[in-house]
Amino acid sequence: xxxxxxxxxxxxxxxxxxxxRIARILDKSFQNMGLNGNQIVMVSDIGCSGLFDTFxxxxxMHGLHGRALTYATGLKLARPExxxxxxxxxxxxxxxxxxxxxxxxxxxxxxxxxxNNFNFGMxxxxxxxxxPSEAQVGSGFLNRIERPIDVCEVAxxxxxxxxxxxxxxxxxxxxxIERAIRHExxxxxxxxxxxxxxxxxxxxxxxxxxxxxxxxxxxxxxVVENNARKEYGRFYREVAxxxxxxxxxxxIEKKFDPPESIRQEVIILGDAGQRIITAxxxxxxxxxxAGLKVTQKNEYNITVLRGPSISEVILSPxxxxxxxxxxxxxxxxxxxxxxxxxxxxxxxxxxDALIILAKGVEVPSSNATVHLVDFKxxxxxxxxxxxxxxxxxxxxxxxxxxxxxxxxxxxxxxEPVLTSALGLVDRVDIA
Amino acid sequence: xxxSLMEGNEAIAWGAVNSGxxxxxxxxxxxxxxxxxxxLKLLPPMGGICIQGEDEIASIGSCLGASMAGxxxxxxxxxxxxxxxxxxxxxxxxxxxxxxxxxxxxLGPSTGSATxxxxxxxxxxxxxxxxxxxxxxxxxxxxxxCFFLTMHAFNLAEEFRCPVFIASNKExxxxxxxxxxxxxxxxxxxxxxxxxxxxxxxxxxxxSDRMTPDFLPIGDEVLVRQTSSTxxxxxxxxxxxxxxxxxxxxLRKKIVSAVDRFSFCEAYMEDDAxxxxxxxxxxxxxxxxxxxxxxxxxxxxxxxxxxxxxPVPENLIKEKAKSFKHVVVVEMNLGQYVRxxxxxxxxxxxxxxxxxxxxxxxxxxxxxxxANV
Numbered sequence: 001x002x003x004x005x006x007x008x009x010x011x012x013x014x015x016x017x018x019x020x021r022i023a024r025i026l027d028k029s030f031q032n033m034g035l036n037g038n039q040i041v042m043v044s045d046i047g048c049s050g051l052f053d054t055f056x057x058x059x060x061m062h063g064l065h066g067r068a069l070t071y072a073t074g075l076k077l078a079r080p081e082x083x084x085x086x087x088x089x090x091x092x093x094x095x096x097x098x099x100x101x102x103x104x105x106x107x108x109x110x111x112x113x114x115x116n117n118f119n120f121g122m123x124x125x126x127x128x129x130x131x132p133s134e135a136q137v138g139s140g141f142l143n144r145i146e147r148p149i150d151v152c153e154v155a156x157x158x159x160x161x162x163x164x165x166x167x168x169x170x171x172x173x174x175x176x177i178e179r180a181i182r183h184e185x186x187x188x189x190x191x192x193x194x195x196x197x198x199x200x201x202x203x204x205x206x207x208x209x210x211x212x213x214x215x216x217x218x219x220x221x222x223v224v225e226n227n228a229r230k231e232y233g234r235f236y237r238e239v240a241x242x243x244x245x246x247x248x249x250x251x252i253e254k255k256f257d258p259p260e261s262i263r264q265e266v267i268i269l270g271d272a273g274q275r276i277i278t279a280x281x282x283x284x285x286x287x288x289x290a291g292l293k294v295t296q297k298n299e300y301n302i303t304v305l306r307g308p309s310i311s312e313v314i315l316s317p318x319x320x321x322x323x324x325x326x327x328x329x330x331x332x333x334x335x336x337x338x339x340x341x342x343x344x345x346x347x348x349x350x351x352d353a354l355i356i357l358a359k360g361v362e363v364p365s366s367n368a369t370v371h372l373v374d375f376k377x378x379x380x381x382x383x384x385x386x387x388x389x390x391x392x393x394x395x396x397x398x399x400x401x402x403x404x405x406x407x408x409x410x411x412x413x414x415e416p417v418l419t420s421a422l423g424l425v426d427r428v429d430i431a
Numbered sequence: 432x433x434x435s436l437m438e439g440n441e442a443i444a445w446g447a448v449n450s451g452x453x454x455x456x457x458x459x460x461x462x463x464x465x466x467x468x469x470x471l472k473l474l475p476p477m478g479g480i481c482i483q484g485e486d487e488i489a490s491i492g493s494c495l496g497a498s499m500a501g502x503x504x505x506x507x508x509x510x511x512x513x514x515x516x517x518x519x520x521x522x523x524x525x526x527x528x529x530x531x532x533x534x535x536x537x538l539g540p541s542t543g544s545a546t547x548x549x550x551x552x553x554x555x556x557x558x559x560x561x562x563x564x565x566x567x568x569x570x571x572x573x574x575x576x577c578f579f580l581t582m583h584a585f586n587l588a589e590e591f592r593c594p595v596f597i598a599s600n601k602e603x604x605x606x607x608x609x610x611x612x613x614x615x616x617x618x619x620x621x622x623x624x625x626x627x628x629x630x631x632x633x634x635x636x637x638x639s640d641r642m643t644p645d646f647l648p649i650g651d652e653v654l655v656r657q658t659s660s661t662x663x664x665x666x667x668x669x670x671x672x673x674x675x676x677x678x679x680x681x682l683r684k685k686i687v688s689a690v691d692r693f694s695f696c697e698a699y700m701e702d703d704a705x706x707x708x709x710x711x712x713x714x715x716x717x718x719x720x721x722x723x724x725x726x727x728x729x730x731x732x733x734x735x736x737x738x739x740x741x742p743v744p745e746n747l748i749k750e751k752a753k754s755f756k757h758v759v760v761v762e763m764n765l766g767q768y769v770r771x772x773x774x775x776x777x778x779x780x781x782x783x784x785x786x787x788x789x790x791x792x793x794x795x796x797x798x799x800x801x802a803n804v
Contacts, residue, residue: 074496102485240475
């Protein structure tokens, strides 16, 4: 198999840098696997490890610091057949921490080589997420008062299915990289090396001291049995295949004439849990059954189970431009919190505006006509009062009629909800 | 004409899949989340991919990867997420990666108000990336535009190999409206251009009669390099000042010089008017009502609704504004796009009305602004 190193772009690392050794070994892994350049994409980011993509005759994508895994994710999901190899330094690993955690949790078939040389070589030897506290680096005392992370332990606890901690000088590194690439899932190799340009000028770090330190740590080598599971891309495609296609939204034919063919605005004021938004929806569908244009705006608190719930609906035979509410034709007032939120609405109401008011809710005085309904006496539960109010509105032939409402329910609901909703609408007494 | 009911955001999602979008990644954020929800229903059953990124940086990053692999991609967010997109917007601009970015604006600054509308990120979209290269931004007014402009956004992203923004607003995005999707004119779909068969390929080589490089996806037969570094035609770092300068100028010119071809707008011109109202986005709905009322009252004004915001459609604006003494710019912020209007119409009296309190600007407020001219 031919060498994939780019002959016109010779390796340019500092003399003695272990990155150079890793680049040559990675090429050997590719050769051992019999891969062509177009079966591989090298993904890299910033720092000396970010030069890797330029040295190989493969596909390549080089981007921003710490973000290589994000591009790799898109590439692999779009091209499952590609071998996606990501190089990142300890710097990129630190700044891209969220992406490492996420890649470990997903288990997409990417191979991450962390070229860990314990400092930011390119910018002047500042401390990284892996710099030992006792090291002398370009960030003054700062590394002494933080502690480094062990990316292998982090990866294991985040769910990585293949994790190896090793030296760049390990004899079978080519075979280990090959095993990592062949592993179907996310693999992380934490490869310790020497930065001769910066780090090892002030700190004793040699292949021997790396071996000594590694041997004192609990080994991390290969498949993490506890985390073994399906590869994400394969799993995704399996689940996706079983998803039912979503049909385009239902089209509602005009079947009826509305009580009045003019722009009409309705505000439904209630409390969370009263199915206010659903009622707004139904009102829109009712409009569509009469060939009207509709808009609906809703307001509720981010804590969706508490606080006011408001739906503003406009029905109009003309295109609806500005969709703020000017002169509501009807106000449904069934919850005190909704009423209180829009208390200043009432003073401007027209005489012919209709307020459908649930007994027990108080509204500010206004010119509008109040139609009081005792839902409690009718045995209508609080979450049914919004739809019941629409029934009252329809039975009073205000904005909508009963046929529009029934037809809207047929368009909006399936059985068994439909029958119960139609039954409710039928049962509601306008008083 | 049977109608459907959906949110502006749903219409964007339908517009996207009808444009051939097959990859979506996003991070939940009100008021953009329903785009993600809809894409998650639409894409997987049709063989596409929809994922939730661990953050906004990852979401747009994975879109860039998928786009380089040849898919049409989209992401959506709001102001706080747009802030995090910045580094990858620069990447897409400088390295010519097609992507549609939907920004559902909400009241800022910062986390601001999640459920209140605003158009406060109009200059941020233009300038919120390193290097300052021009971008394309389209602004819908209503649900039909959400569908229509999304399809055009994909075409523009493909044709110019660039990020294209949809600048929507909570007040359009989360408002449900009646829509007849089948009645909306659909543009012929465009695809990024592949090199002619047999022609040698360099990832950023520009043909003599071209402004945009040909595209081959990462993963096919021919090797493709993509890089965020300043690069030459071969996709490797270059230090050649002449080459760098020419490329930057090309990246600017390919967008700016083409805007006359995609200057989407609505213009309502009145012969007797001496005032032109210029606006965009949801505010245009109030402006149209103000326009009708002014006309009914015998005090006509003209109205120009811009749907292409960036690059500034300068020729269009100059042409439409030429016979007016006064121009009133109305926008849901404290004065952003008015700067552009002042810049290109130095001989007009340019007035401004803006509001940034989470409420829609009303037709009445616009009429007052016109009266104050």
